[in-house]
Amino acid sequence: MEFIRSLPQYGEMATVYLGRKPAILLNTVELAKEALVQNASSFSGRPALPLLMWLTDxxxxxxxxxxxxxxxxxxxxxxxxxxxxxxxxxxxxxxxxxxxxxxxxxxxxxxxxxxxxxxxxxxxxxxxxxxxxxxxxxx
Structure with missing residues (x-):
């Protein structure tokens, strides 16, 4: 939880690596709304996970x-x-x-x-x- 409490020091947007894959963190409600509602098509892509692809055919x-x-x-x-x-x-x-x-x-x-x-x-x-x-x- 210390990580979550320290997010404000990184600004409104930060990149965190989950393994070798980058993940973008949006730290304000306004920025999240802009990205996920107003620009939904730009942010709708998700990386393919081989296990998930195998499970869901x-x-x-x-x-x-x-x-x-x-x-x-x-x-x-x-x-x-x-x-x-x-x-x-x-x-x-x-x-x-x-x-x-x-x-x-x-x-x-x-x-x-x-x-x-x-x-x-x-x-x-x-x-x-x-x-x-x-x-x-x-x-």
Missing amino acids: GYGHSWRQQRWFALHTLRNFGLGKKSVEERVTEESSYLVPEMLKVEGKPFDPHHAIQNAVSNIICSIVFGDRFDYDDRPILV
């Missing part, structure tokens, strides 16, 4: 159908409208403290980010979110 026809269905359905629930942006911002107010709980120790953010994404979808579909500490109810 090169993003076949079924993946395209699922992606189309998901985007079409989420648009009907308000994806792309300001209400979704507000839900993401609200969820980030829960995600950041959750990630800061580790107090600078290394950790895998996968579970926390997965919970945040699930909560955004739940708030769109059900109008409510769940605590990160909630456990599933087994029937």
